Amino acid sequence: MANWIPLWVHKLSSPPNFYRFAGVVRPWALALALITGAVALYGGLVLAPADYQQGDAYRIIFIHVPSAWMSLFIYGVMAVASFISLVWRIKLAEVVAMESAPIGAAFTFITLVTGSLWGKPMWGTWWTWDARLTSELVLLFLYLGVIGLYHSFEDRRQGARAAAFLAIIGIINVPIVHFSVNWWNTLHQGSTVRILGPSKISGDMLWPLLTMMAATKFYYIASLFGRVRTDLLSMESGKDWVKQIADAYGSASAASAGRAGAAEKESKA
Amino acid sequence: MSAFLAMGGYAMYVWPAYAVFFIVLIADYLNPSLRRRRNLRELRSRMARQAARQQRNPTPP
Amino acid sequence: MNPTRKRRLTIVLLIVAAAAVAVGLIVFALQQNMNYLFTPSQVQTGQANGYKTFRLGGMVKAGSIQRSNDSLKVTFTVVDASGSMPVEYNGILPDLFRDNQSVIATGHMDNARFMATEVLAKHDETYMPKELKDAMAKAHEGKHVNEEAGQDKPQ
Structure with a gap:
């Protein structure tokens, strides 16, 4: 990579970093x-x-x-x-x-x-x-x-x-x-x-x-x-950083689904 | 208020124009969210299938 | 042919068609725009002779608009810096049509008169509230009068 490009640009163009940014x-x-x-x-x-x-x-x-x-x-x-x-x-x-x-x-x-x-x-x-x-x-x-x-x-x-x-x-x-x-x-x-x-x-x-x-x-x-x-x-779906996000997404949606399910159960009771 | 809505008689041109502006941009903004949710769901099921396969056929050390 | 290839073929053909349309439009537009319109002077020097129908562009001469009482027929004169052309038109005119407005009329010549089938008004790129426009017009007027008064007119 050219020397004149600052390091932070170099770092930012990596997919997981840019995803976060x-x-x-x-x-x-x-x-x-x-x-x-x-x-x-x-x-x-x-x-x-x-x-x-x-x-x-x-x-x-x-x-x-x-x-x-x-x-x-x-x-x-x-x-x-x-x-x-x-x-x-x-x-x-x-x-x-x-x-x-x-x-x-x-x-x-x-x-x-x-x-x-x-x-x-x-x-x-x-x-x-x-x-x-x-x-x-x-x-x-x-x-x-x-x-x-x-x-x-x-x-x-x-x-x-x-x-x-x-x-x-x-x-x-x-x-x-x-x-x-x-x-x-x-x-x-x-x-x-x-x-x-x-x-x-x-x-x-x-x-x-x-x-x-x-x-x-x-x-x-x-x-x-x-x-x-x-x-x-x-x-990048094969990469680890994406798999981590998929995991977190699953537990988040499972948690909210769980909350929604619990709320439903409560209202039905 | 009705004068505002009438836009000097040009309401049938002005308001549809603004409607197009908002509708198209809202559709554009929401597009990736739908894709993202679908992709993550598919990725999760793929990962689950992979994990199940690993359990059945554990790779030798 | 398997479905993936079929899908790809369809999309590629669509793209090629779109590209062909785009190139066609560019060529069409460039050709048409070499002569998007002719001014009255250009028509008078015969530059529009090759066209059965063409667009006439210029300014509506102040005071030349004559509307018929019982029909939509209207006649007016279109002028540019060095030419003028009488125009006849039957139909609805755009809101902006009036004295000194730029217009583009589509039609054909009938002897020395231009028979228009469509009259469009062209507006300039300035935008301002009416009060500002009136104030500017007054200021311009005043300046004009003063300039005349300031000149030494020979007796």
């Missing part, structure tokens, strides 16, 4: 997601004023734009993790890549559906084949392709390798989605939130949007860590 982080990530999400929703649905042009219909922005951003961001993470898994053959990278795909697909689907529900009243159509909408749909197909490829091989590692290749090749679509509104004539308008320069949205509408962007990031971590933990258990 993820188990600690996950509930906190979910809590942060729910809290920031609730604040964002209150800010966007209740506090923010109606738009001068779109009235209250624009409020779809508070879920559509963060989902769109996540659909691209997660693809980037998936592509990078795929690359690492192919070059360095690190199991954790492979799991992160493969389990990011369904989450990314979920956000892409949400983007397309909420966008359609927004487009019908504002533009006058549920769909159009302009560069932005079409490339986002292609992104969904790429995600589904990665998921399908991963599951189509009996040997999971082989499936992951094939899926990783697709993920890496598909990264070209991410800048296409983002710059589509600049490069081509589109029905979809240009970017509202700018990283360099002022954003074209008033402050009381911007802060709920940015807060929801943070909430979806926390959510991604919570969802990803849950999926990675489940995957690690099944991938």
